[in-house]
Amino acid sequence: MIYRDIELRKWIKTNISPIDSACINPASIDLRLDRWWRDLEEPDVVRTSDYITLYPRTLRVEIHNWFAKLLKIDRKPTAILASTLERVVIEPYEAASIKLKSTPTREGLGHPIADWVDPGFIGQLTLMLYANKEITLRAGSRIVQMVIFKLDGSVANPYGTQGHYQNQFGPTPSWRANNEG
Secondary structure: EOOOOHHHHHHHHHEEEEEOHHOOOOOEEEEEEEEEEEOOOOOOOEEEOOOEEEEEOHHHHHHHHHHHHOOOOOOEEEEEEEEEEEEEEEOOEEEEEEEEEEEHHHOOOOOOOOEEOOOOEEEEEEEEEEEEOOOOEEEOOOOEEEEEOOOOOOOOHHHOOOOOOOOEEEOOOOHHHHOOO
């Protein structure tokens, strides 16, 4: 079963923080962009800004970024890890799916299809965002929609028992980056 707005109004009171009831849609909840982000090419550096401009990966941008590295100036990010402003709690008898909202998509924003949130997950959600054309994102803007699914019962092994990103805060890079090689 997918939660409707009726169930979502109750659900957000205990499962999402901060709460904004204006973000409830007929069958989803809008999640907002936080101000913390990481350039995918420099994932060890966490940046904060109320606005971030993403650029499409073009020859001009690649040349700029090559010189930026050489001259130690700011590069033009083409893909970032960002996080939702909201911290979510997905119960062991629920799962969720995240989809980029249609307006940012129509404005040139892209988001890979890593969109599943397992039962038992707790934390902010990390999003990988990229530009198909130059686009400026604003912290606090509604960026993705989350659909909540109710399962037939609780799972045997909720995400918290084996998940690498449980209780994550901010844009979290891959756990493999520090655990391989």
